[in-house]
Amino acid sequence: MASVRARKDTGLLLIDFRYRGERCREQTLLADTPGNRERLQKLADRIQRAIGQGVFVYADFFPASPRAKAQGSKSTPSPDAASPASASTKELPTFRDFAEIWFAESRVRWRKRHCQSMRDTLDRIFFPVLGDKALNEISRADVLQFRAAIAQRCGRGGQSLSAKRINKLMAQLKAILVEACDRYDLDSPARGIKPLKQKRVEILPFTLDEADRLISTVRKDYRPYLIVRLFTGLRTGEANGLKWCDIDFDGNLISVERTVSRGGDGDTKTEESKRIIPMVPQVRAAFEQQKANAKPDSEWVFHSPHGNPVDAVNFTNRVWYPLLRNLGLRSRPPYQMRHTAATLMLASGENPEWVAKVLGHSTTEMLFRVYSRFIPNLTRDDGxxxxxxxxxxxxxxxxxxxxxxxxxxxxxxxxxxxxxxxxxxxxxxxxxxxxxx
Structure with missing residues (x-):
């Protein structure tokens, strides 16, 4: 095994390993510190793997060493290699083959929509570029080139992909490569690649006056929908996924059990997202109004004229953005209604732990990180x-x-x-x- 030791005379670190039946000790100029030992141990592990696979080239690791010239530029099986033939590139699977194994093993812990999204990502984005490469043929340069290529892809509206989307794709690719390299004793080419710098998500909650203007101006058939979203903090899919069996008028409670999107019904975002929300009087009145005008044969609280759940894209394009333009309010996605509920609850002096439970967060960390700067503006001058x-x-x-x-x-x-x-x-x-x- 390759190891890291310190010289007794100088205290500097060296790498000690055996290659072709000989003991090799390569000196460094690094002092004996925990950080330097950790760095060199990673290098020592890579050397040991290369020797074991029969692909070690001395000059690749120590180009200035006198041994590099003596050993030559080609790798030859070492007596220390346990089974050189087992590391043959022909026996290592391609990225496509292993990704299929990884997908089959992982899908049991994914939600249906994420499973469909990951399947689409593999087929459309990963496989065309990396699918036919053997795992040990994928280099760091290949991964960086892949990131540069997807950065040029067109996203929604013909614009290039955002840094957030690119980082998400790279995180998925890294997960596959790390798992593959751990199983086949390789060094992952994705390790150490830092994510792109993302823009902070802009939080633009409405004031209480603006919320009242939205409610009083929107179409009457969407008025209860806006009241519920503005004063409960439900996510889009959670509001669209409400059924009448989830509304407890006797106890003034709302049960969040599912989400709905164009991808179909699904579970909530997290286990904490399955929760019970109290109804304030305005929200109860909105549900009662919706109940009076709802289709009797539809189980969904908020539905289309055909009795299907509200379509989020249709609502956004045909109702939401025209409403903001009509009122002269700054354009922002409907998700800002959730931020509005959060800031109003906190500004009213509610316990942050209670607010976190209502919003479906496991801790209050998100509240203080995202919303704290809005609270002084909604209550009193800070301090x-x-x-x-x-x-x-x-x-x-x-x-x-x-x-x-x-x-x-x-x-x-x-x-x-x-x-x-x-x-x-x-x-x-x-x-x-x-x-x-």
Whole structure:
């Protein structure tokens, strides 16, 4: 086995391995640090694999070494190779063959739509370029050339693919190559290739006034649909996939059980996305209005005139974008209705953990990362509450903390004292006075 050791005299690292029955020790100028040992161990592992497969060429790894000239430029089977014939390129599968195995093994954990999407990606994008190459023939240059080629492909609207889409394709390709190379003891050519820099997704929630304008202006048959999406935070597929059996009018609850798209019915995005959402009065009224006007023979809450679920593309192009143009609002996709619900819930002071559960997130991380910058703009000027707390506790001049009720009252301004007295008077007026015994 190839190993990494340090010289006793200099402390510098070297690679120690056996090739053609001889012990080879190649010196480096790297100091003995954990990082350098890790780097050299990866190189040592590659050397050992190449020797084991009978494809090791000394000059490829150590071109300046005196051994490189003596060993020549061609690889020959080493006595240390366990089975050179087993590493023959003829016995290694092509990318297409292994990808089919990988697809068959992975599809059991995928949703139906993702399975269909992955099948299409393999057939249209991966196989035409890499399908006939043997696994050990795919180089880092091939992977980079593949990325450059797909970057020139036309996406929606005739535009080139976005960095997000390219990174997604590269992540799928990397998953296949890493799995293949792990099984056949190869070095993956996709390792170390960094993703392209993506633009941050623009969050453009509507204000409460803008939401009211949308609701009052949209076609009456789509008014309940907008109310539900703006005030529940349902994803597009989740809203379109609602059935009347999911609506509990007695308990004021909505059960999210499925999604619907042009690809057909499917499971929710994650297990956390299967959830129960409380109905606020406006949402309940919207469901009741929709129920009164719904087709009696349709199980879907929001449906087309033929009783089928709402078509997201049709709604977006024929209802949503014309509505925004009519109101003079900035163009944005319907998904921003979900962001609107999230920002309004947080701005109203709801517990972030509760908001995360309503939106179908497993943690609050997404809320603080995506929406936090909108909250100060929707409530009060950022920092005022903190200043008020410090002022009440220490005084504006930084005097020591006051204690007791009298001290807190003394720290209040005249206007604040009057407001407090008015509130106390109101409480006393409304309180029930017990009868004297």
């Amino acid at each position: 005022r509450a903190f200043v008020g707390l410090l002022t009440a506790r220490r005084g504006a001049d930084g005097t020591p903390p006051v204690t007791g009720t009298s001290g807190v009252i003394a720290a209040l301004s005249t206007a604040e004292k009057r407001a407090l007295l008015a509130a106390l008077a109101s409480e006393l007026t409304q309180a029930e006075v017990p009868h004297a015994i």
